[in-house]
Amino acid sequence: MHLFISGVIVAPMVVDRREEILPKYWYNIIPDLPKPLPPPRDPPDAEFSRIDLLRKIMPKEVLRQQFTVERFVKIPEEVRNGYLNIGRPTPLLRAKRLEEKLGTPAKIYFKFEGATPTGSHKINTAMPQAYFAKNEGVEHVVTETGAGQWGTAVALSASMFSMKSTVFMVKVSYEQKPQRRTIMQLYGGEVYASPTKLTEFGRKILDENPSHPGSLGIAMSEAIEYALNNDYRYLVGSVLDVAILHQSVIGQESLAQFEEYGEDPDILIGCVGGGSNFGGFAFPFLGSKIGKKFIAVGSYEIPKFSQGNYIYDFPDSAGLLPLVKMVTLGKDYVPPPIYAGGLRYHGAAPSLSLLLKERIVEWREYSEPEIFEAAKIFAEAQGIVPAPESAHAIKAVIDEALKAKKEGEKKVIAFNLSGHGLLDLPNYELMMKRLSK
Amino acid sequence: MKMLVSYMTLGYPEEEQYLEFVERSVKEGSDILEIGVPPKYAKYDGPVIRKSYKTVSGKIKDIWSLLKETRERVRIPIVILTYLEDWVPTLNDFLAKLYSIGIDGLLFPDLLIDYIDDYEEYVKKIKDAGLKAVIFTAPSVPDPLIQKTSTISDLFLYYGVRPTTGVPIPVSVDSLITRVRILVSNKLVVGFGLSDTEDMRKAMRAGADGIAIGTAYIEAIEKGGVDEAIKLVKQYREILNEF
Ligand SMILES: Cc1ncc(COP(=O)(O)O)c(C=O)c1O
Numbered sequence: 001m002h003l004f005i006s007g008v009i010v011a012p013m014v015v016d017r018r019e020e021i022l023p024k025y026w027y028n029i030i031p032d033l034p035k036p037l038p039p040p041r042d043p044p045d046a047e048f049s050r051i052d053l054l055r056k057i058m059p060k061e062v063l064r065q066q067f068t069v070e071r072f073v074k075i076p077e078e079v080r081n082g083y084l085n086i087g088r089p090t091p092l093l094r095a096k097r098l099e100e101k102l103g104t105p106a107k108i109y110f111k112f113e114g115a116t117p118t119g120s121h122k123i124n125t126a127m128p129q130a131y132f133a134k135n136e137g138v139e140h141v142v143t144e145t146g147a148g149q150w151g152t153a154v155a156l157s158a159s160m161f162s163m164k165s166t167v168f169m170v171k172v173s174y175e176q177k178p179q180r181r182t183i184m185q186l187y188g189g190e191v192y193a194s195p196t197k198l199t200e201f202g203r204k205i206l207d208e209n210p211s212h213p214g215s216l217g218i219a220m221s222e223a224i225e226y227a228l229n230n231d232y233r234y235l236v237g238s239v240l241d242v243a244i245l246h247q248s249v250i251g252q253e254s255l256a257q258f259e260e261y262g263e264d265p266d267i268l269i270g271c272v273g274g275g276s277n278f279g280g281f282a283f284p285f286l287g288s289k290i291g292k293k294f295i296a297v298g299s300y301e302i303p304k305f306s307q308g309n310y311i312y313d314f315p316d317s318a319g320l321l322p323l324v325k326m327v328t329l330g331k332d333y334v335p336p337p338i339y340a341g342g343l344r345y346h347g348a349a350p351s352l353s354l355l356l357k358e359r360i361v362e363w364r365e366y367s368e369p370e371i372f373e374a375a376k377i378f379a380e381a382q383g384i385v386p387a388p389e390s391a392h393a394i395k396a397v398i399d400e401a402l403k404a405k406k407e408g409e410k411k412v413i414a415f416n417l418s419g420h421g422l423l424d425l426p427n428y429e430l431m432m433k434r435l436s437k
Numbered sequence: 438m439k440m441l442v443s444y445m446t447l448g449y450p451e452e453e454q455y456l457e458f459v460e461r462s463v464k465e466g467s468d469i470l471e472i473g474v475p476p477k478y479a480k481y482d483g484p485v486i487r488k489s490y491k492t493v494s495g496k497i498k499d500i501w502s503l504l505k506e507t508r509e510r511v512r513i514p515i516v517i518l519t520y521l522e523d524w525v526p527t528l529n530d531f532l533a534k535l536y537s538i539g540i541d542g543l544l545f546p547d548l549l550i551d552y553i554d555d556y557e558e559y560v561k562k563i564k565d566a567g568l569k570a571v572i573f574t575a576p577s578v579p580d581p582l583i584q585k586t587s588t589i590s591d592l593f594l595y596y597g598v599r600p601t602t603g604v605p606i607p608v609s610v611d612s613l614i615t616r617v618r619i620l621v622s623n624k625l626v627v628g629f630g631l632s633d634t635e636d637m638r639k640a641m642r643a644g645a646d647g648i649a650i651g652t653a654y655i656e657a658i659e660k661g662g663v664d665e666a667i668k669l670v671k672q673y674r675e676i677l678n679e680f
Contacts, residue, residue, distance in 0.1 A: 034579065036574075036575065037577040039550065042480075064606070067606055069576035
C-alpha cells in the first residue's frame with residue numbers, strides 16, 4: 001500500500017525509528033555500585049521524621065522508585081508517549097567543526113538535551129513524576145525553582161497531564177528572568193516570587209525583611225509547606241536518586257545511538273549541579289561497561305569536588321529532607337552568584353558522590369572565564385549557544401580533545417549538552433562585557 | 438519451619454512489661470529474640486524505634502542485669518542489636534561481657550554502611566569472642582557483597598527491605614526478595630518496617646526463611662499494652678505456619 005500525499009508517492013513508515021531508540025527501561029545504578037549506598041537518615045534528636053515527610057509529599061510511585069534497587073525500571077507507556085511528544089529521542093550529534101577547530105584526532109559527540117521544548121534535560125524527570133502524581137489522583141503539583149529551568153519543566157509536565165502547577169520562584173530570579181516566568185505562565189503554571197505570603201514560612205521571612213531577595217532553600221520550604229497544607233504533591237528536580245533514574249533516558253538513548261554510529265565512546269563528560277544530567281547520561285554507560293573515563297564537571301566558584309567533604313548532609317538548605325551521604329560544602333554554604341545558576345548547589349547526588357569517592361568518576365572544576373571561552377568556541381563552531389551549565393562540560397571536552405591531540409590518540413569523547421542558552425542571553429551579554437578583551 | 442524473629446527494645450516500655458513481652462512472645466512462637474540496646478544515635482532506625490529508645494533512656498537501671506535477666510527467662514537464641522559506633526573503643530570488653538552472660542549473637546546495623554572497609558575484621562572479632570555475628574544487609578547492598586556476607590553471617594542473613602524501620606515507604610517486597618534469594622546461601626530473614634500481613638506472605642512466597650518484626654510490636658504496646666503485642670506474635674506465627 002502506498003499513500004498519496006500532495007503529489008508525492010511515499011512508502012508508509014513501518015517502524016518509527018524514534019520509538020526504537022527510545023528506551024523501554026530506565027537504568028538504576030544502585031545494584032551496580034562498588035559499595036552499598038549509604039541510606040538516607042533522620043538527624044539525631046529529630047523532632048519529626050524527614051523520611052516520613054517524604055511519604056506525605058512525594059507521589060507514591062516516585063518514592064518507591066527512589067528506593068528501588070531493580071537494575072531496570074519499566075517506563076510506563078504513557079511516559080514513553082510523553083517522551084515522544086516532547087521530541088525524544090534527542091539527537092546525538094558529532095561536533096565535527098569543533099574537532100576541526102581544535103585540530104584534534106579525537107571524535108567528539110554530544111547528546112543535545114537542549115532540543116526538548118523546555119530547553120534542558122529537566123523535563124525527563126518532571127514528566128514521569130507528574131504522570132505518577134496524576135495516576136494517584138493528584139490534581140496539583142508544586143515545586144520551587146531557582147534559575148527557572150526546573151520550574152519550566154514542571155509547569156509543562158503538569159499541563160501535559162491536565163494538572164495545575166504552582167512554582168515558587170526565588171524572588172531575584174523572578175525579577176531578573178521574566179522570560180522564564182512567562183514560559184511557565186504560558187504552560188499554565190502559577191508562579192510566585194518567593195518568599196510569599198502563601199506560607200507560614202514565607203510570612204515569617206517577610207515579617208523580618210519585607211524585601212528579602214529569597215533563596216532556593218526558602219523557595220523549597222515554601223513549596224513543601226504548600227504541598228503539605230493542600231495535599232498537593234511536591235516534585236523533586238535533582239540530587240535524589242529517583243531524578244537520576246529518570247534522567248537515564250539520556251544515556252539509554254545514547255547507547256542505542258552510539259550503536260548506530262558503530263562507535264564506543266572512551267570518555268564521557270557532563271556538568272554537575274545536583275548530578276542528574278551527568279548521572280542520567282553517564283551511568284548507563286558505566287552499567288554497560290562502555291567507556292574508560294568518566295568526568296564530572298563542576299564550577300571553580302562552587303568548589304564542592306575539591307573542597308567538599310563526603311558526609312551526611314541535608315540535600316536542601318532548609319533541612320526538610322532526610323540526610324543523605326554526599327560530597328558537600330555544607331547545607332549552609334552560600335554559593336557566589338555565577339551565571340550557571342544550575343550549578344549553584346552545595347552537594348552532589350549520593351550515587352555520584354560514592355562513585356567520585358571510589359575514583360570511578362573523575363572531576364574537574366572550571367572558572368567562569370574559562371567556561372565562557374569554551375561556550376564561545378562551541379557556539380562559533382556548532383552554532384548552538386550552550387547553557388552556561390553545559391559550557392562547563394564543553395570546557396572539559398576541549399581539554400580532553402587537546403590532550404588527545406598532544407598524545408596523538410584517536411579518542412572518542414562524548415558529552416551531555418544539558419541545555420541551550422537562549423534564555424541565558426542576558427547573562428552571556430554580561431559575561432561578554434566583563435570577560436571579552 | 439519459617440522463623441519468627443521478634444525485636445524488642447531493652448526495657449520497653451518498663452522493665453516488667455518488657456520481660457513479660459519477652460517471655461510470652463517466646464511461648465507464642467518467636468524463634469529468635471532480637472534485643473535493642475539504645476544507641477547514642479539510632480541513625481538507621483525509624484521514628485517508632487527511635488521513640489522507644491527515648492522512652493527507656495535513663496530508665497534502665499543497669500543494662501547488664503536486665504540482659505542477664507532476659508537470658509534467664511528464655512531459652513531461644515538472643516541477638517543484641519546495637520550500633521558498632523558506640524562500642525568501637527571498648528569492643529573486646531563488650532563482646533566478652535555479652536558472652537559471659539550467655540547472649541548468643543550480635544547485629545550491628547551500621548557495620549556494612551559505616552565500617553564497610555573493615556567489616557570482615559569486626560565479624561572475626563565477634564566470632565572470636567564466641568558470639569554469633571548476624572549481618573544486616575539492605576537492598577542498597579550490591580549483589581557481590583550480599584553473596585559474600587550471606588556465607589559468613591551466623592544464624593541467618595538479615596535483609597531489611599525498607600530504607601528505614603517503621604516508615605511505610607512503598608516497596609515491592611517480593612521483587613526485592615526475589616533478587617537476593619538466589620544470591621543468599623543461608624537462611625534469609627526479612628525485616629524493617631514489615632507489619633502488613635500481605636507483605637509477609639509475599640516475602641514467604643518469594644523465598645524468605647523468616648521475618649523480623651519490631652516496630653509493629655512497639656506500636657501495639659503503645660496502643661494496648663503487652664497483650665496487644667502478643668496478639669500480633671500469635672497472628673504472625675499463624676501466617677508463617679501457612680508455609
Ligand atoms: C541546563 C542545565 N544543566 C545542568 C544543570 C545542573 O543540574 P543537574 O546536575 O541535576 O543536571 C541544570 C540545573 O538547573 C541546568 O538547568
